[in-house]
Amino acid sequence: MSGAIKAKHQRLVLVLIALAALIGAGLLAAWALRSQASFFYLPAEMAANPPEPDRAVRLGGMVEAGSIKTAADGVTIAFVVGDGKARIPVRFKGIVPDLFKEGSGVVAEGKRDADGTFVADNLLAKHDEKYVPREMKDMTAAQARQTVEETK
Amino acid sequence: MIANFGLAALWFAAALAALQLFAGGLGVYRPGNPLGALVRPVAMVQGGLVALSFAALIWLFCVTDLSVLLVAKNSHSAKPLLFKFAGAWGNHEGSMLLWVTVMGLAGAFVALAERRLPERTMLATLASQAFVSLGFYAFLLFASNPFTRLNPAASEGQGLNPMLQDPGLAFHPPTLYVGYVGLSIAFSFAVGAMLTREVGPLFAKAMRPWVLGAWIFLTVGITAGSYWAYYELGWGGWWFWDPVENASLMPWLAATALLHSASVLAARNALRTWTVMLGVVAFSMSMIGTFLVRSGILTSVHAFAVDPTRGAFILALLAIYIGGALNLFAVRASTISEGERFALTSREGGLVVNNLMLSGALGIVLVGTLYPLLAEAMGTKVSVGPPYFNPMTALFVLPMLLVLAVGPLLRWRRDRVARVRPMLLAPALAGLAAGLMATIAGLKLLPAAGIALSAVLVIASLLPLHGRNLRTVKLPVWGMVVAHFGVAIALFGMASDSAFTRERLVAVNPGQTVAVGGWQVTLKQVEPLAGPNWTALQADLTASYLGGSEIALHPQARSFWAPPQQTSESALATRWNGQLYAVLGDRSEDGRWQLRLWWKPFVTLIWLGGLLIALGGVLALVGRVMSDLRRSSAERKIAYRRMRQGR
Numbered sequence: 004m005s006g007a008i009k010a011k012h013q014r015l016v017l018v019l020i021a022l023a024a025l026i027g028a029g030l031l032a033a034w035a036l037r038s039q040a041s042f043f044y045l046p047a048e049m050a051a052n053p054p055e056p057d058r059a060v061r062l063g064g065m066v067e068a069g070s071i072k073t074a075a076d077g078v079t080i081a082f083v084v085g086d087g088k089a090r091i092p093v094r095f096k097g098i099v100p101d102l103f104k105e106g107s108g109v110v111a112e113g114k115r116d117a118d119g120t121f122v123a124d125n126l127l128a129k130h131d132e133k134y135v136p137r138e139m140k141d142m143t144a145a146q147a148r149q150t151v152e153e154t155k
Numbered sequence: 156m157i158a159n160f161g162l163a164a165l166w167f168a169a170a171l172a173a174l175q176l177f178a179g180g181l182g183v184y185r186p187g188n189p190l191g192a193l194v195r196p197v198a199m200v201q202g203g204l205v206a207l208s209f210a211a212l213i214w215l216f217c218v219t220d221l222s223v224l225l226v227a228k229n230s231h232s233a234k235p236l237l238f239k240f241a242g243a244w245g246n247h248e249g250s251m252l253l254w255v256t257v258m259g260l261a262g263a264f265v266a267l268a269e270r271r272l273p274e275r276t277m278l279a280t281l282a283s284q285a286f287v288s289l290g291f292y293a294f295l296l297f298a299s300n301p302f303t304r305l306n307p308a309a310s311e312g313q314g315l316n317p318m319l320q321d322p323g324l325a326f327h328p329p330t331l332y333v334g335y336v337g338l339s340i341a342f343s344f345a346v347g348a349m350l351t352r353e354v355g356p357l358f359a360k361a362m363r364p365w366v367l368g369a370w371i372f373l374t375v376g377i378t379a380g381s382y383w384a385y386y387e388l389g390w391g392g393w394w395f396w397d398p399v400e401n402a403s404l405m406p407w408l409a410a411t412a413l414l415h416s417a418s419v420l421a422a423r424n425a426l427r428t429w430t431v432m433l434g435v436v437a438f439s440m441s442m443i444g445t446f447l448v449r450s451g452i453l454t455s456v457h458a459f460a461v462d463p464t465r466g467a468f469i470l471a472l473l474a475i476y477i478g479g480a481l482n483l484f485a486v487r488a489s490t491i492s493e494g495e496r497f498a499l500t501s502r503e504g505g506l507v508v509n510n511l512m513l514s515g516a517l518g519i520v521l522v523g524t525l526y527p528l529l530a531e532a533m534g535t536k537v538s539v540g541p542p543y544f545n546p547m548t549a550l551f552v553l554p555m556l557l558v559l560a561v562g563p564l565l566r567w568r569r570d571r572v573a574r575v576r577p578m579l580l581a582p583a584l585a586g587l588a589a590g591l592m593a594t595i596a597g598l599k600l601l602p603a604a605g606i607a608l609s610a611v612l613v614i615a616s617l618l619p620l621h622g623r624n625l626r627t628v629k630l631p632v633w634g635m636v637v638a639h640f641g642v643a644i645a646l647f648g649m650a651s652d653s654a655f656t657r658e659r660l661v662a663v664n665p666g667q668t669v670a671v672g673g674w675q676v677t678l679k680q681v682e683p684l685a686g687p688n689w690t691a692l693q694a695d696l697t698a699s700y701l702g703g704s705e706i707a708l709h710p711q712a713r714s715f716w717a718p719p720q721q722t723s724e725s726a727l728a729t730r731w732n733g734q735l736y737a738v739l740g741d742r743s744e745d746g747r748w749q750l751r752l753w754w755k756p757f758v759t760l761i762w763l764g765g766l767l768i769a770l771g772g773v774l775a776l777v778g779r780v781m782s783d784l785r786r787s788s789a790e791r792k793i794a795y796r797r798m799r800q801g802r
Binding site for chain 2: 014
């Protein structure tokens with residue numbers, strides 16, 4: 004591009020570059036969101052239609068009564084998340100949130116491993132009456148009541 | 156009594172905002188109308204009144220007046236005074252009152268201090284400020300009244316969310332709000348300049364100190380908020396891409412772009428349309444952030460209010476203000492004449508790249524923040540986290556930082572790369588060496604790129620001082636150098652944290668020792684402890700680094716009783732080369748305690764860098780204001796002398 008043409012159309016060129024950059028950013032964002040957004044699953048959905056093993060997803064449901072087992076290292080726990088239709092085994096290594104307990108609601112963030120266990124790297128439990136993980140608000144009324152009962 | 160007074164002051168302030176809008180509008184479209192002279196004094200009184208109203212709310216919280224609904228819901232008589240005081244804005248209504256207070260005071264301050272712009276543009280600016288304030292006054296008075304009474308009065312308050320019971324609350328939200336809402340000044344300046352067709356270097360020079368001021372507070376607020384989340388949430392991370400964090404990051408990105416483009420407009424009379432556009436966008440991002448946080452549309456760690464009527468109200472305000480300003484922009488953009496031209500290889504060219512990349516990053520963050528909301532409206536639940544945000548923002552930010560190494564060395568208008576090439580040898584070699592070492596050490600792509608780039612920038616950011624007499628370098632140049640150096644420092648901290656952090660998660664008996672990244676940490680015992688409104692289990696840890704002297708650490712697991720909730724208080728040991736971070740977990744059935752330990756080399760540089768960036772802003776602001784004062788006093792002297800000679 005010669006200097007003269009460039010000078011003449013500089014404003015236009017700048018506008019076009021800006022537009023191209025913004026559209027490029029938008030397309031990139033859309034592409035990345037398709038591959039990186041983590042979807043939310045209920046246990047029944049995960050059992051019926053499991054996500055690929057390496058994809059980060061979220062699993063929400065109730066911690067089954069009597070299912071929490073602590074491993075010998077003292078920091079790894081295994082438990083079952085269910086919704087009355089399906090049961091998914093979950094493994095978590097870490098310090099559990101304070102209101103994580105059997106019979107109450109949880110959202111686990113992590114990936115499914117090859118043998119079907121959900122390996123969580125983060126757990127979200129009901130925090131207090133003002134904070135509920137977004138997904139948990141949509142659990143059935145019975146589950147919500149139960150959650151409230153449990154955490155009173 | 157005090158509550159009635161606060162409410163009355165708020166109503167009066169709203170009425171004055173209406174008067175300010177009316178008188179300002181008259182002044183703009185009927186030049187010479189005597190009402191125009193009212194605008195400045197009215198803006199000042201309005202700011203004073205809304206500040207009084209906010210002071211009344213703080214008073215009600217300090218004395219725990221339980222006949223006020225907001226106090227009864229969010230405070231408690233047994234709370235320490237600092238948290239009663241700060242609790243005034245630790246809730247929806249109080250924080251919105253803080254918002255309009257900052258808005259009113261900012262307008263008052265501009266009315267008081269800004270004398271450079273043509274009076275007509277000034278009136279349009281203050282009218283626009285009043286127009287925006289008016290909407291938020293209406294929101295407060297009709298949808299979020301902080302002074303609603305409770306009859307009969309409650310016998311005791313419900314308490315403040317324990318997560319917020321931290322000295323950070325006293326400092327973090329006000330700082331952030333001053334920054335956030337201070338950008339309304341840029342918005343009003345842009346609208347005023349478009350209405351009166353006065354977009355030029357004078358507009359940029361008048362606007363710049365205000366934007367700089369707001370940007371400094373925003374930078375400090377984000378930095379402080381990041382450190383607060385880091386030690387309070389106990390997850391060892393310093394940025395979570397939480398929508399609430401993004402809500403403060405987006406205005407910062409836009410304001411940073413605005414600062415840079417305003418400097419092009421002020422110095423070279425180029426990028427006129429773009430700068431006006433950014434003035435509108437920056438505050439629009441603040442309003443979108445407010446909508447996200449205050450409407451309860453997100454339920455995240457920070458969001459407490461859930462009430463759809465408020466969401467609809469703020470959404471309507473957004474549509475009016477952002478839509479209105481963009482419409483005005485669309486109508487007036489073509490009448491803003493083209494600015495001066497420049498070659499791509501020039502200071503302006505570098506700043507254009509800066510602006511494009513910042514806008515790109517802003518777009519990425521905006522899309523990633525809004526996408527889950529849109530998807531949920533379509534019936535799919537997704538969340539978007541670091542796997543999206545980290546690489547995508549890096550895609551824009553890393554090339555921008557490369558240009559940052561070169562841009563400040565280029566001359567305005569037209570320059571040759573060959574001229575600055577010799578200077579760039581040292582930073583390029585440093586970057587190559589650091590990148591090579593990082594690759595040999597087997598780091599992942601992003602941390603390795605971060606470390607290499609920070610090595611480039613540490614040297615390159617200082618180059619504008621190269622070969623100059625340091626005593627004659629002007630303050631704004633020092634400001635630029637310090638801020639860019641801060642970027643290099645913060646980048647190194649981020650890269651080092653993600654590359655070199657060592658983590659141990661163990662269950663131990665008292666007396667046992669754990670090794671993590673050069674530290675030996677011993678659990679001595681765990682003891683109960685009582686605070687003013689909580690009880691806790693406190694671990695007694697001793698830690699020594701590479702066999703050095705022992706440091707005591709006391710992480711706690713706290714239980715609050717009003718409202719009943721548990722939090723974990725992390726403990727930090729800070730050295731010059733990093734931080735040891737300890738969290739106490741649960742007790743397992745066999746009596747062992749869970750301990751989570753991190754050694755985070757150079758993590759503190761992240762916040763040190765953030766503060767340096769803000770310090771750079773302060774230097775630039777002081778330099779600009781001082782030279783403005785000198786110029787105006789010189790102009791007065793000349794005018795005075797002329798007047799005497801004329802007689």
